[in-house]
Amino acid sequence: MLNKMSIRLDVHSQTKNTIFNVYNFFKKLANDKNNPVVATFFRKSQEMTAEACGVSVGTVKRITSEGAKSTTAEPGADETWVNTEGLKVPTGKGSRIIICHAGSSAFGFLKEAKLIFRCKSEANIDFHTQMNSTIFKKWFIEMMQNLEEPCVIVMDNCPYHSVLVQNYPKSNDNKATLQKWFTENGMESASFETLIELRERVKLLKQKDKRYEIDEIALQMGHEVIRLPPYHYQYNPIELIWAQVKGEIAKKNNSFKITDVEKLANIAIESVTVDNWKRCVNHCERLQDEDFIKEGFRDKILEPIVLTINPEDSSESDDDDESLQF
Numbered sequence: 001m002l003n004k005m006s007i008r009l010d011v012h013s014q015t016k017n018t019i020f021n022v023y024n025f026f027k028k029l030a031n032d033k034n035n036p037v038v039a040t041f042f043r044k045s046q047e048m049t050a051e052a053c054g055v056s057v058g059t060v061k062r063i064t065s066e067g068a069k070s071t072t073a074e075p076g077a078d079e080t081w082v083n084t085e086g087l088k089v090p091t092g093k094g095s096r097i098i099i100c101h102a103g104s105s106a107f108g109f110l111k112e113a114k115l116i117f118r119c120k121s122e123a124n125i126d127f128h129t130q131m132n133s134t135i136f137k138k139w140f141i142e143m144m145q146n147l148e149e150p151c152v153i154v155m156d157n158c159p160y161h162s163v164l165v166q167n168y169p170k171s172n173d174n175k176a177t178l179q180k181w182f183t184e185n186g187m188e189s190a191s192f193e194t195l196i197e198l199r200e201r202v203k204l205l206k207q208k209d210k211r212y213e214i215d216e217i218a219l220q221m222g223h224e225v226i227r228l229p230p231y232h233y234q235y236n237p238i239e240l241i242w243a244q245v246k247g248e249i250a251k252k253n254n255s256f257k258i259t260d261v262e263k264l265a266n267i268a269i270e271s272v273t274v275d276n277w278k279r280c281v282n283h284c285e286r287l288q289d290e291d292f293i294k295e296g297f298r299d300k301i302l303e304p305i306v307l308t309i310n311p312e313d314s315s316e317s318d319d320d321d322e323s324l325q326f
Contacts (some may be wrong), residue, residue: 019060023049031219036201076154076238077102077143080246094121095258098131099138099245099265102153103238104227108274116265118258133160133213140219150222154236155214157227165211167200177201218224234287244276245269257268 024272026045030036050057080099096119105107119130141270144153155161169181178198182189189198215225284300 011119019053020047022052023060026052027219027224031222033220063281076104076236077140078155078238078241078242080235081301084240095261097258097262097265099269100131101269102143103241103272105274105278106149107238108277109269109272110143112145112146113139114266114269115139116262118262122138132188133162133163136160137163137214137217141217144218144221144223148225149261151224153218153223153225154235155225155227156233159229161212161214161227164206165213165216166209168206171199211223235284237277240280240283241272241276 021046026048030045046057046060048062053060078101093302098117098119099147100115101109102113169178171182176199178195180190180196181202189201193201211306212225228235245265245268248271249261249264252264252267
C-alpha cells in the first residue's frame, strides 16, 4: 500500500470528497434540460472539475471512479458471439448467435437486459457486421430503463459503441464534399484551401468536440459511460463472464444445432451468480491497480530521452554539434 501511494499521488479524503462533490455538481448542471446553454457549457465535467480544483484530469477520473464504486453500481455492457460447433477454439464455421447483456458485482446480470438473436447464415455475409449501432443503441436505451439508480456504465470502444453526435466527413471524402460539409455546419472554407488542409481542419474539430451518441443518451437518462482504454479488454469483467458462459455452452453442446446452442446460452447466463461477478470485478480491479503501480515505476525510473540535432549551430567541438542526451 505504501508503494502504491508513493507512486499514485493520493489526495486527502476531505479533498477527495470536495473534488467528487464539485464533479457531481458540474454533472448535474450538464444534465439540466431547462437550461441547455449551461448544460452545454458544463458538458465536459471531468475537465472542468480538474481546472476548478487545480488537479489533473487523471486525478479527477481516479477520484470519481473511486466515488462511483462506493456510491453506485457499475455495470459493464458488452456483446459476444457463440457458434454451433461447441469447441473451445472455434474454427469459424457454423451458425452463430449474438448475445448482448450487462451486469455488475452489485446485482449480477441485469434483469430484462438480455438480447440474443441469430446471425444470418449466408456465405457472403460477415457475422461481425450483423451487430451494428442501430441494434446496440436500441438495446442500450432499453437496458438503462431497467437500472434502478444512477450508474457508471463501463464499455469498450468498438465502432458501434462509438458513433459520434456530430456526423463528420469520412477520411476519404473529396474536397467538394468537405467544403459542402463546412458550409452546412455554418463554417467557411476558402477556395484556396487544399484537400489536405481541409481534412486537417476536420480532424482538429473532431478532436475538440468528440462526443459519443451513446454517452450523451446515458447522461440524459442520469447515467455515465466510462470507456476502457483501447486494447485493454482485460479491465472489463464481463469478458471473464463471457468466457465462463462460453465454457458452459461448449461443455454441454452435443447436438451442434443452433436451437440447442441458444437454449444452452440462456441456461449458462442464468447460472452466472453475483459471486461470479464479484470475483471477476475484483480480478479486473486488481489488474488496474497493478498497472497503476507499473506506470508509476516507469515514470520514476525511466528518464526522458532528449534528442538534440542542430546542424546549423557551429561550435568548437564536433561532439557538441549533434548530441544525444539521456
